Amino acid sequence: MLAMNVLLFNSPTVLPDFDFIARLPNLGIVSIAGNLDCDVHVADLHAARNWRRFVVRSMKKYSPDVVGISAMSFQIGDALEVATLAKERGAMVVMGGYHPTMLPDHVMSHEQVDMLVRGEGEATFSELIQKLESGEGVKDIAGISYRSDGRVIHNPDRPILDLCDIELPDRGARLIKRKFYVYTKNTDVVETSRGCTYKCKFCSISKMYGRTFRKYSIERVIADIQSARDYGAKGIAFSDDNITLDTERLVDLCGAIVEAGLDDMHFYTQASSNGIARSPKISEAMAEAGFKSVFIGIENVIERDLDFFSKNAKPSDSEQAVRYLRDNDIIVSGGIVLGAPDDTREDLWTNFKLAKEMGVDVPIFYVSTPYPSTVLREELLEEGLVENVDDYNKYDGLTANVRTHSLTAREIQYETWKMYERYFDFNWARSTLIRKHYPGWILKSALKLYPKYFVRRILKSLHIKGEEAFFEDDVRRRVYSKGGL
16 A cells, blocks of 8 residues: 655635734645545645745755645635645645635646545545545545546535544644734634534535534533644634534533633634624634634625625624723624625715714624625626626735626725724724734834825825825735825
8 A cells, every 4th residue: 555645735826815814724634634644744835934935945855745725715716726836846736725615626727736625625635635545546535626538527516524423633733834914913723613604605515514503512612622722822813613603502611611711812703794793792702712813794885785695694793793802802893895796985985984883893894705606706697796707816805806787896895995094093993902902013013104195195295106006006015905195
């Protein structure tokens, strides 16, 4: 039997907007590593100083038989370049993650990709390695796409996994062990559940897991947090699709964190606004356990748009959720999706105004994005509102790929770009809870950004360079949330 040597990469693509606050390691590749019985190393390429050089050196040092690459839609271009570098050095290339799962034919149309793992990777990739080691074929492996006689074959999907069968992630397999953070804390990633039962039009989670919600035991979650701590983490970001689907369990988890003596760590998560709004006790329990920041899906404050996106929430839920969290000194990040078909310029700024009034610490003005295999994509294509149909590298949630009935994609981009500088003013700097928990980050950010704003204002007042010219500069660099005047 041939012993396989495996190297797993996460795509190097990162948006400067998100990198500004957080850079997180990929949980999927270390989870896959923890479920393999072979020589395996993993690397988050977005934390490498020069990722191309890193890939070449890693290929030379470890001589992997198989290279696995994980990618989302906006990361696919760089991921394919990683595949080329690996293929040129003799490795079998297997890709996985959201984009390969959603659009397997698109990915398999690139000859440098040998196979795909669709959906959850732990069991499928493990079985693939076992079959390769024993010299067996792959035709019976559920969840695999591969080539045979010049044709691409998609094996039947693998049923979703029983989470009890998944081993803990192998964080010791990481080649890049630092450079991951939220604000100023060294941060790792843990999941407590998988899936979501909601029907939001813009989401592709159901294509990965079906409309299911599966939960790890709280004991397993605590063990995973302790593992991350043992490897140097001071903060934990929970990657759950919807951690507040079971709020009683979330409260129990918070109690278990306190009981295990892990409440001196900083915890971060995303949550639904209606989940947090159910009771003030949820935010109180989270604060006691050490939660410092929560990203909530405000999505929109206009009920017409919430109905369009099929959001199971009301504007009042968001207001209540923000109030409960901030009353417990928890930083609120709020995702607001703009660019529904009937949106006008006034509608966009209505969302801006209400986010200000609610006291959201970090708004993220997402632009409605027609992600592959979503209901939103089908409806926007049918209405002819998608201006960028197939350059998936721009499907990052911040780049405008759609228009509305009254606004072009460029106009949407321009308005959202202006919102950020208008939002992060000196009044924000005085009132944000980030200042309480991470004063060093506030000072560093102010020293970096406010001089830039000041110079831009001077250049504008002297008629040397106008606002639209600065906008074009930032769009070319794909830096949307730190521009403005």
